[in-house]
Amino acid sequence: MIYGRNLKPPARNFLLASRMRSLLSLMHKRFLSSSPSSSSSSSSTVECLVNSCGLPSKSALEFSRDFHLHENNLQSFQSVFRCFQSYNIPSIRITKLIKRRPQILNYNVEDNLKPKLQLLVQNGIVGHHMCKVFVSNPLILNADLDSQIKPCFQFLKSVLGSNRNVVEAINRSSNLLTCDLKGCLQPNVDFLIREGVPFDGVAEFLIRDAITVQHKHNNMVNAVNDLKNLGFDPKAPVFLEAVRVRIHMSESIWKEKIEVMKSLGWSEEEIFSAFKRDLIFLKSPVEKIRVATDFFVNTLKLGRQILSEDPEFFTLKIDKSCRRRHDVFKLLESEKLIEGGVKIEEVLKMRDKEFLVKYVKKYVDKVPGLWETFNGRKQQQSLPGLTELVESREIIIDGLVKKHPPDHALPKQLKLFLMTKLCCMQNFGTDCGVDNEPMDATSQNLERDTPYEINSIPCNLATVFLLGHTNANAIVAVAYGWGSGLSSNPRMNTFCFQGMASNVPLRNLLSLVQNRSLKTSTVPPNTSSPSSFTVQYLLSSPGLHLESVHSVSQKLRIDESDLQNPHYVIGFLKAHDFKDAHIAKLIHKWPAVLHCKVEHNLKPKFEFFIENGFVGEILPELIVSNPDVLRRALDSRIIPCFELLKSVLGCSEKAASAFKRCSVSMMSAMEPNIDLLIKEGVPVDRIAKLIMLQPRTIQQKHQRMVYAVKALKDLEIDSKTTVFIHALRVMLQMSESTWNKKVEVLKSLGWTEEEILQAFKRCPFCFTCSEEKIRSVVDFLVNTLKMELRTVIGRPEFLMLSVDKRIRPRYNVLKILESKKLVIGKKNMKQLLTMRENNFFQNYVIKYADKVPEMAANKHSRSLLSLLQKRFLLTFSAALSPPTAQLPTSSSSSSSSSFTVHFLVNSCGLTSKSALSVSKKFQIRENKLQNPQSVLQFLKAHDFSETHISKLIEKRPKILLRRIEDNLKAKFDFFIENGFAGQLLPQLILSNPVILERALDSHIKPSLLYFKSILGTSEKVIAASKRSVFLLTCDWNSIVQPNVDFLIKEGVPVDRVAKLFLFHPQVVQRKHDRMVYAVNTVKDLGLEPEVSIFIYALTTMMQSSESTLKKKVEVLKSLGWTEEEIFRAFKQDPAILRFSEDKIRGVMDFLVNTVGLRPQTIIANPLFLHYSINKRLRPRYNVLKALESKKLFDEGISIGSALKMSDKKFMKNYVSKYVNSVPGTQPHLGPKIFTDSYLALTYVPIT
Known part of the structure; x- marks a missing residue:
């Protein structure tokens, strides 16, 4: 009655009418079930469904409650049922179809049903797809085959091009076969094409959003004309999305929203500009537009121009997000904790997690009331006398905990609630109509509560009640009643109603409490509530912690009288290699798994996963990492998802690996995104690699993918290169406004627009850094390290380095060493910053640790030492340990790490130091030794010595986990067939072990055959691969081959190209633009491609940047060389420009000033500079x-x-x-x- 009293009369009448209808429906069902005729027909229905149709008894009973078969239509039902069964439609789906369309029992099977079923089968609509068509659109059974269904199907095929696309479109919108073809669908498609929309775009739109294309033709014409008047280009991909938004909005609503916006001060130009930038802008309700505009303009003082330029603001939630963030921002600003330059609009558009970490958790201990402000609650004054009361009762709580120690430490909130309970029982008894109890009685009463009842108290809600309102008596009474069942006391309930009647927030709170705990509050005091039993059951389940139990018990209720299914689910999971930890994690992530039907849900999915390679511990890992897979339909979601991955990746093993990282709920966007990338020229193997490593990238919304690809094409990034994939990942993570902000930041630091784009092409991931990080890195490199800005621009990967964890510590270490004169000469900071941590640690820290004790005192050096020691302590300790130290064995240690080290030393021949290092990268389980041992035997059978094997495992330890039949054997056979036999095979693999990770057909075969065709012999291929570890794994098709073809085209003899390939393979692996520039530069200097010196000059040009070459020319000029003499010497010996400036100065100074040679002698003999x-x-x-x-x-x-x-x-x-x-x-x-x-x-x- 509380709800009805708060409603207006029309709403109250509607509520009463709906309740009356529900009551009449219930009475009607009970009457039918109680009548004799109904009982007999129900029993005959169940008997027919079980015996004739093969339904489980439970499903048959559910079906018989809403649908009854009589003797006169039993035969018709059986014939229809068997007809559908003959086309592999599940029995459950057939009963669902008959329930929705009972008239199907009167249809003629031979003349009506079979022809339609055969048409669908002939066109590829089978199994669950066929079932979906009939269940979602039973009208297809009434439609005429020749005049309606066939013409629709033929038209769809003419537009979409293939049966596969037609099937996909029908699966998404089954009423396509029964729509008004000549009145709506066909005229709309023809109209869109005639207006300039690309045919491919119309076809894709018809697949993805057929409902829009089925609108009345007049609506489509009006929508298209409106959008063209607004300036939308029909050829743009966004046009059809705009059509979808506009056509689903009536003319009156469209005009109403525009009038509302105008009344709020928006001009038509601003409205339509915002709509073009964000199509869902005008989909917001009128009231939300009013509230949002009022908040942003009047409260935040944002100009309407900002809102029109960035309409994303209107998609934000005002009350649940923006208003709270604004209050937090103002509170922190008043405490002077907000950094200068931070704008409120940036804060509003932050991700929830980022805002929580950056502005709430960071200051929650420093700013009182911050957490309440963030949660939308105003900070209230503390309850009078409650603090002293709580402190005086804390002893009782500690005493109870000692008497009844829980499995885990009591959470702070739970302890607060228990103390509140004591306060309620002693100090508020008089107001509630309950006699006060002495202290001892109170503790005894509290002590009588079982641990499970205490643990089942919803601490968060009780704390909210306690802190969020000023009526302490009512709140503590309600909180106490919620936890212990005392709300069943009539005097207390009377008090609660009277105390809250005059307070609207408290009345709403009471409404919420009653709504959530109605059943619990009416349970007698001696009966445990469902929540309490749920907590008991979960605590008895192994692996669940106390905090997890509290969280799960709020989402799940387990009935004490119906424990069969939860027991069955847990037993089923354990039978499939789920350990207690797996089950606990799964229940914590998705508690409803305990209510899943094993036979109809879990079992078919588990069988499918096992058939496709998810065996052993892989299956629990899949389910626990992605429980969402159990909520998706097997036939319509999981199987198509897996088959798509398998078709792209090529084998079940890779598909299984990618499936673990994919979200099944986001698979609908994957297929069109893959088709788009292939259409744009991205190699299939790159797409496969992207799916394997970053599946979320390929699962982005299709429109977002189209935007990102178009943006990269506008930046002239070739889709065939590797950098395109990296740039695509970055572009998909950023909105257009974020991109513009980072560009503006770089411009403010002195970068030109051209330099910014070049840096993005060179290192796309540098744009993932925040604006603050970009500023701090550039500031430190330029102002502290005195590095030239063009150097930073040329190495954009510097922006990804951490100032505090890498740049500043290394700089300080170098300055200390220079002050002690332990480092001779000026060190190149570029090399020091990009050096691996292990190398820097050994060369600049460990090496001088004894000589420079104050290095450890420097805070930045100390942080570097601490960081590096954590990573390399085990390795160094193993290296310094005495040789008599015993290695851990499997018998003495049960950890997988110890066993891995033991196996690597005893079976693979690794040293203890190497084994410890390798064991950090992967683990070998004692119960899964078969594959590693098989790999070792396989390698030994192919002439790999123990030294070869140990070196290979040190470089690529995961080779021990490779499959022999599906992976290694095929690749080794190919190598042997092409001349890499005997000792050449181990040499080839060791020179570049990454080659075993590449696909045989798409990479290894073409690349190796290509390199062998140039170099001539297998020995030369191995020699070249030793000089360039990335030669056999590089993108030969898009980089190496174009460079080689270009050199031959320019006139370089093939044998010289082979020589360049053999001695300087890195040169042909550079970007093609760089190769073209270098060749043209060498030719401009007067060297012809036919001469032998040409490839040496080309090598010098390719290995040095233009700025580096200019520096060396300037050095030679400062030593008395003329420009003509420099280029003459370069033609004679191109290697002189490869030496560092220090070496050139040192040799010239020694030869001229010490030896006494004339400069002209050195110029005539540039070979001196080599010495x-x-x-x-x-x-x-x-x-x-x-x-x-x-x-x-x-x-x-x-x-x-x-x-x-x-x-x-x-x-x-x-x-x-x-x-x-x-x-x-x-x-x-x-x-x-x-x-x-x-x-x-x-x-x-x-x-």
Whole structure:
């Protein structure tokens, strides 16, 4: 009666009428079920359904309640039923169809049903698709086959092109076969095409949204004309979406919304501009538009121009989100906790999780009332005297906990509620009409509550009641009654009604309490409530924690009299390798699984998963990681999803792996997105890789995907390149406004628009950084590290580095080492910042840790040390441990990590240090050793030695988990057939183990055959792959092949291209634009492609950027070289521009100022710049000076010739010859390095 009293008379009459109808319907059903004739017909219906149709008894009983068969139509029912069964339609679906369309029993099976069923089967509509057509649109049974169904089907096929598309369209809108073809569907399609909408767009629109195309033709014409008048282009993809929005809105509603917007101060131009930017803008109700405009304009003081430029504001929830965030923002601003430059509009559009972390959790302890403000509650004054009361009762709670220790620590909120309960029982008894109890009696009363009853108290709700209102007596009484059943006390209920009658919020609160706990509040005090029993049952289930139980019990109710199904579900899960932890996680994520029907729901889905490779522990991992899969229909959602993945990825194993990471509920967008990417030229193997690694990307809304692809094409990013996929992922994560904000930030930092786009093409992921991070990184690199801005622009990946965790600590470490003069020369900060953490840690931290103790005192260096030590402590400790240390074995340790180390050392030949490092990347389970052992035997059978195997596992440990038959065997057979036999096979695999992760047909075969056709032999392919680890796995089709073809086209001989391929394979792996630029530059310098020096000059150009080459030219000019001399020397020896500026200066300074050579001699012999000062020039110069002092050196011999002489010849002519003549010379001379083909000598300077 509370609800009826609050309603207006018409609403109250409607409520009474609906209740009366429900009552009459219930009475009618009970009357029918009680009548003898109804009982007999119901029993005959159940008997027929069970015996003749094969339905389970429970389903037959449910069907018989609403539909009764009589003796005169039993035969007709059976014939119809068998007809549908013969076309593989499930019995449950048939009964559902008959229930919705009982007239089907009067149809002639041979003349009516079978011809229609055969037509559908002939056109590919079978199984669950056929069933869906009939169940969702029973009118198809009344439609004429020749005049209605066939013409519709033929028209759809003429537009959509294939039966597959027609089937998909009918599955989405089954009334397509019964619609008004000549009055609506055909004229609308013809009209859209005539207005300029692309034919493909119309076909796709007809598949995705057939209801819109079936509207009256006049509505379609009016909608299209309105949109064209607004400036929409029919050729744009967004046009059809705008048609959908406009056509579903009547003319009166359309005009009403526009008039409302005008009355709020919007101009027509602003309204339609906002509509173009966000189509769902005008779909909002009129009242929401009013409220939103009032809030944004009058409260937040946002201009209407901002709203029209970004209508996304109107999709936000005002009361549940915007108003609360505004209050939080103002509260933090008053406390001066908001950083400068942060705008309220940015805060409103944040994701909920980001806002919660950044503005609520961060300051909740510092700002009183922040949490209440965030939850939409005003901060109230504390209850008078309650704090002291709670403190005095805290001892009782602690005593009870000691007497009845729970399995887990009591949550703070639960403890607060229990103390509130004591307050209620002692201090509010008089007001409630309940006698006060002494303290001992109170504790005894509380002690009598079972632990399950205490645990079942909804702490969050009780705390809200306690803190959210000022009427303490009523609230504590209601809270106490909710938890313990005392609300059944008539005096207390009377008090609650009287106390809240005059307070509207409290009255609404009481309404909510009564609505949620009506059954619980009427239960006698001695009877446990359903909530209490649910908590008991869940606590008895292994693996569930106390907090999980509280959460689950609010979403699930388990009836004590109906425990068969929950027991059956848990037993079924355990029978399929679900452990207690798996079951607990599944129940926590989706409690309703305990109410699932095993036979009709779980069992068919589990059988399908097992058939498709989800066996053993893979099945629980799938279900627990994505419980949503159990809520989706097997035939219409799960199977099509899996088949689509299988068709793209090529095998069941990959499909199973991707299926675990896909959301079945979002699969409807995947197929059109895949078709779009293929149509735009993205290679299928790249799409497959994207699905495997980032399936959520391919599951975005189709319109969003179209926008992202078009934006990347406008940026001139080639869809065949790898960077296109990365850029697509980034573009799909950002709105247009976010993109514009980041572009503006970069422009404000001095970047031009062209440089921004080039940086995005080079490293798309740099645009995933926030505006604040971009500012801080650029500021630190430019102002602190003094790095040139163009250097940062050329390396946009710097923007992804953390200032506090990487850049600043490394910079401080380097500054400390430089101050101690432990680092000689100026270090390249670009290399230091991009160096791997392990390498930096060993080369700059561990190496000098003893010499620089204050390095650990520096806070930034200390944070770096702490971070790196966590990652590498085990490795270093293993390396430094004594050799007698025993490795953990499977018998002494049960952990999978220990067993993995044991297996890698004993079976694979790895050292303890390597085994510890590898064990962090993957685990081997003791009960799943069959595959790793099979892989080891397979490798040994193909001439892999123990050294080969250990090296391979160190590089790619997951090879032990590869399938032999489906993966390794086919690839090894191909390698052997193409000449990689014997020891060549291990060499090939070890040179680039990633090749085993590539697809055989789409990558390995074409790439390897292509490289072999250029290089000629398998040995040369291996030699080239050793020099470039990415050669065999790079995108050869879109990068390597175009570069090679271009070189041959420009006139470079094929044997020279092969030589370049063999000695400098990285050159042909560079971007094609870079190759074209380098070739043209070398040709402009006067070098012809036919000469041998051309490929060396090309290598230099490809390995150095334009800015680096200019720097080296400037250095040579500063040393007295003219530009003409530099280019003449470059033509003679292109490698001179590969040396660093420091080396060039050092060699020139030593040769000119120490040795005394003229600069012209060096210019004429640029080979001098190759030599090392410390290993060749200075030792030889000292030897010659020693011989000259003894007058043993002929002054007529040029010193330059002696410096250029080969090591062997110099040793013979100037060292061995005078060893005995010059005492003291021999100790300063000595051979250091010997190889089979070359003798290199290092001469120590004379002291």
